[in-house]
Amino acid sequence: xxxxxxxxxxxIHHELHRHLPSEPALRVKALxxxxxxxxxxxxQSIDAWIEAFSEDIGPKRGAxxxxxxxxxxxxKARLIADAPAAxxxxxxxxxxxxxxxxxxxxxxxxxxxxxxxxSCYPISILGVAPNWYKTAAYRSRAVRDPRGVxxxxxxxxxxxxxxxxxxxxxELRYMVLPQRPAGTAGWTEAKLAGLVTRNSMIGTHRDLTPxxxx
Amino acid sequence: xxxxxxxxxKERFGPIDVNEREVPFHSPWEGRxxxxxxxxxxxxxxxxxxxxxxELIEPTDYLTRRYFDQWLQTQTAALIDAGVLTxxxxxxxxxxxxxxxxxxxxxxxxxxxxxxxxxxxFSREINSPPVFQPGDSVRARLMSAPGHTRLPxxxxxxxxxxxxxHGAHIFPDxxxxxxxRAEHLxxxxxxxxxxxPEASKRTDQIFLDLWESYLEQA
Numbered sequence: 001x002x003x004x005x006x007x008x009x010x011x012i013h014h015e016l017h018r019h020l021p022s023e024p025a026l027r028v029k030a031l032x033x034x035x036x037x038x039x040x041x042x043x044q045s046i047d048a049w050i051e052a053f054s055e056d057i058g059p060k061r062g063a064x065x066x067x068x069x070x071x072x073x074x075x076k077a078r079l080i081a082d083a084p085a086a087x088x089x090x091x092x093x094x095x096x097x098x099x100x101x102x103x104x105x106x107x108x109x110x111x112x113x114x115x116x117x118x119s120c121y122p123i124s125i126l127g128v129a130p131n132w133y134k135t136a137a138y139r140s141r142a143v144r145d146p147r148g149v150x151x152x153x154x155x156x157x158x159x160x161x162x163x164x165x166x167x168x169x170x171e172l173r174y175m176v177l178p179q180r181p182a183g184t185a186g187w188t189e190a191k192l193a194g195l196v197t198r199n200s201m202i203g204t205h206r207d208l209t210p211x212x213x214x
Numbered sequence: 215x216x217x218x219x220x221x222x223x224k225e226r227f228g229p230i231d232v233n234e235r236e237v238p239f240h241s242p243w244e245g246r247x248x249x250x251x252x253x254x255x256x257x258x259x260x261x262x263x264x265x266x267x268x269e270l271i272e273p274t275d276y277l278t279r280r281y282f283d284q285w286l287q288t289q290t291a292a293l294i295d296a297g298v299l300t301x302x303x304x305x306x307x308x309x310x311x312x313x314x315x316x317x318x319x320x321x322x323x324x325x326x327x328x329x330x331x332x333x334x335x336f337s338r339e340i341n342s343p344p345v346f347q348p349g350d351s352v353r354a355r356l357m358s359a360p361g362h363t364r365l366p367x368x369x370x371x372x373x374x375x376x377x378x379x380h381g382a383h384i385f386p387d388x389x390x391x392x393x394x395r396a397e398h399l400x401x402x403x404x405x406x407x408x409x410x411p412e413a414s415k416r417t418d419q420i421f422l423d424l425w426e427s428y429l430e431q432a
Contacts, residue, residue: 049249116222170423
């Protein structure tokens with residue numbers, strides 16, 4: 001039974017810090033071995049989770065949602081009004097997206113998503129969050145110096161554009177709907193999805209203009 | 215809790231590794247931590263308790279260990295606390311007992327299906343009407359109670375505007391102690407110029423999702 005005692009947890013953290021090797025790979029191996037010996041998990045299922053998040057559940061899902069919204073104004077309206085239902089149409093509703101909100105970039109607005117307190121992220125449509133998203137650097141700076149952070153990613157935001165930062169402090173999750181770039185008229189949904197970067201859906205990438213646009 | 219995890223607005227961290235490789239896991243062990251935590255997540259208490267266990271990592275470890283190492287530390291501590299493992303087992307690397315049970319074996323497609331089924335609603339019906347309406351000015355309370363909270367330090371004492379009401383959601387401060395109750399939840403917009411002296415000329419805004427008891431009429 002969980003104790004819900006913070007003092008007990010602090011004591012356990014302290015003991016783990018004192019007694020375990022500093023190399024994380026060794027500690028993972030030891031934990032995995034014990035849990036397998038206890039019959040709680042098995043190696044095959046561990047491999048399955050890793051494969052699913054390397055192959056199936058990742059930012060390609062979000063890119064398909066964005067491309068659909070670009071070509072289908074009615075889908076876009078549903079996505080803005082009720083994002084969980086709209087991503088469920090594509091089979092992408094899942095863990096951490098039951099209260100998804102989609103925030104739209106415009107000529108006058110740029111959106112940026114962060115979780116300053118931990119690492120909240122819309123995993124079922126964007127996959128495992130990038131490591132930088134979970135670092136102290138991004139979490140501390142995104143709310144205080146969003147334009148500096150964006151510049152570091154190569155996105156210079158004009159002074160006339162308002163930046164909106166969404167700090168994911170509850171179970172709502174945020175995804176940015178980037179602007180469809182010029183020069184893509186007549187493109188298929190699949191081709192458009194190829195333009196959508198993971199970072200554009202977090203908000204650290206703004207201009208998706210294709211490099212070879214004619 | 216005034217912990218190391220409450221990072222919003224803290225200065226001198228950086229730069230960001232903008233050229234990081236776009237892969238879910240940067241070492242094989244990171245993927246294994248992810249999988250182990252997902253496979254054993256229900257044995258370690260509520261989600262908010264789990265977040266609090268992570269917040270209680272020693273501050274120097276919190277700042278210096280890689281993200282999935284923090285997950286490893288959190289899940290190990292939560293499993294020991296829940297009695298699933300013992301400290302001796304973790305330190306020795308050997309299970310004290312080996313019951314003759316077999317966990318269900320999962321394939322990749324089972325994981326995809328299970329992850330889809332994990333869409334959990336945190337909304338709850340409550341009897342009390344919301345105190346605030348969109349457009350209302352509110353002040354974030356100056357709270358610094360020792361337990362888990364989702365009211366970050368950088369907005370405490372500052373005035374914002376209710377942007378949206380989301381009905382009532384499970385209240386994390388209580389959920390982290392094993393008690394489930396709900397409160398009205400709002401998105402609150404704060405002007406960057408009100409929070410940060412260096413943003414005095416900006417029209418930028420920061421939005422946070424805050425529960426009713428974090429707020430008072432301004």
